[in-house]
Amino acid sequence: MLKGRIPVISVFAPVRNLRCNDSARMHESLVGTAQQRLLHGAKTLSYAFNCAVHRECDRRGVDDAILFTEDGCTLECPNSSIVVRYGDTLITPDPRIGILHGTSQRELFAWALQEGQHTYYKKLPFAELREADRLYMVHGGWVIPVNELDGQTYDYDSTEIETVNTAIHTGRTHDDALAIGPSSDYE
Numbered sequence: 001m002l003k004g005r006i007p008v009i010s011v012f013a014p015v016r017n018l019r020c021n022d023s024a025r026m027h028e029s030l031v032g033t034a035q036q037r038l039l040h041g042a043k044t045l046s047y048a049f050n051c052a053v054h055r056e057c058d059r060r061g062v063d064d065a066i067l068f069t070e071d072g073c074t075l076e077c078p079n080s081s082i083v084v085r086y087g088d089t090l091i092t093p094d095p096r097i098g099i100l101h102g103t104s105q106r107e108l109f110a111w112a113l114q115e116g117q118h119t120y121y122k123k124l125p126f127a128e129l130r131e132a133d134r135l136y137m138v139h140g141g142w143v144i145p146v147n148e149l150d151g152q153t154y155d156y157d158s159t160e161i162e163t164v165n166t167a168i169h170t171g172r173t174h175d176d177a178l179a180i181g182p183s184s185d186y187e
Contacts, residue, residue, distance in 0.1 A: 049078075050078035050079060053065050053067070053078045054078060064077045064078070064079075064080065064137065065077060065078065066082055066126075066129070066149075068126045069097070072125055072126050072127065073093065073097060073123050073124060073125060073126065074093050074124040074125070074126050074128075074129060075093060075097065075098070075099050076093065076099045076100070076102075077137055077139075079139055080102075080137040080138060080139035080144075081093075081099075081100070081102035081104065081105035081137070081138045081139065082124075082129075082135070082136070082137060082138075083105055083108055083135075083136040083138055083143075084124070084128070084129055084132035084134070084135055084136075085132060085133050085134035085135070085136070086131070086132060086133055087133065088116075088117045088118060089117065089118040089119070089120065090108065090109060090112050090117060090118070090119045090120070091119070091120045091121075091122060091124060092105050092109075092119075092120075092121060092124070093121070093122070093123070093124045094121040094122055094123055094124075094182050094186060095121070095181075095182065096182060096186045097123060097186075101181065102138060102139065103141075103177070104138040104139050104140065104141055104142065104143070104168070105138045106177040106178075106180040106181070107138075107141070107167075107168045107173045107174070107177045108136070108138050108143050108164060108168075108173075109177070109180050110173035110174075110176035110177040110180055111163075111164045111167045111168070111172070111173045113176065113180075114167075114172070114173070114176065119180070121181070121182040121183075121184075123186075129149060130149070130152055132154070133154075133155065134146075134154050134155060134156055134157075135149060135154050141165075141168055141169060142165060142168075143161055143164050143165055143168070144161075145158075145161055
C-alpha cells in the first residue's frame with residue numbers, strides 16, 4: 001500500500017533560476033562522453049547544488065524537480081532517477097549522458113524484465129516525458145509514482161507499485177539488476 005501522498009514534480013532549469021554555475025548539470029547531452037574530467041554520475045559531489053534545488057522546490061511549493069540539459073534531454077531529479085512508462089515499455093535516461101546509473105532504477109528494470117515488459121536506456125528528450133503513460137522517481141530502493149508534472153497529471157497503479165517495491169525489498173530483483181545497463185552505442 002502506498003503511504004503518504006504521491007509527489008508533485010515541477011520542471012525548471014534550476015541552474016538559471018538559482019543563478020548557480022554548475023557545469024556538471026547545465027551541459028549538452030554529449031558531455032558525458034566528451035568531458036570525462038567532470039566526474040559525472042557522482043551525486044555526492046553535487047550535494048550543495050541538489051540542496052539548492054530542493055530549496056527552490058520548497059519555494060515553488062512542489063516536491064521535486066527534474067533536471068535537464070541545455071539541449072533538452074532529461075537527466076534526473078536531485079536525489080532520484082526518472083523512469084517513464086509507455087505501455088509495457090520502461091525508459092530511463094542513458095547514464096552515459098553524465099548521471100548516476102541508479103541502483104533502484106536497475107531494480108525496477110529487473111522487475112519489468114521478469115514480468116515480460118521491455119526496458120530501454122536512451123537520450124530522453126524532456127518533451128517525451130509529457131507523452132508518457134506513467135512517470136516514476138526511483139531512489140533508495142523505492143519506486144515512487146509521480147502524479148503531476150507541471151500541471152499534467154499521470155495515472156498510476158498502486159498495486160503495481162506495491163508489487164515492484166516488494167520485489168525489490170525481498171531481493172527478487174537484486175541479481176538480475178546487477179547485469180542491467182545500456183547495451184547499444186550512445187547517440
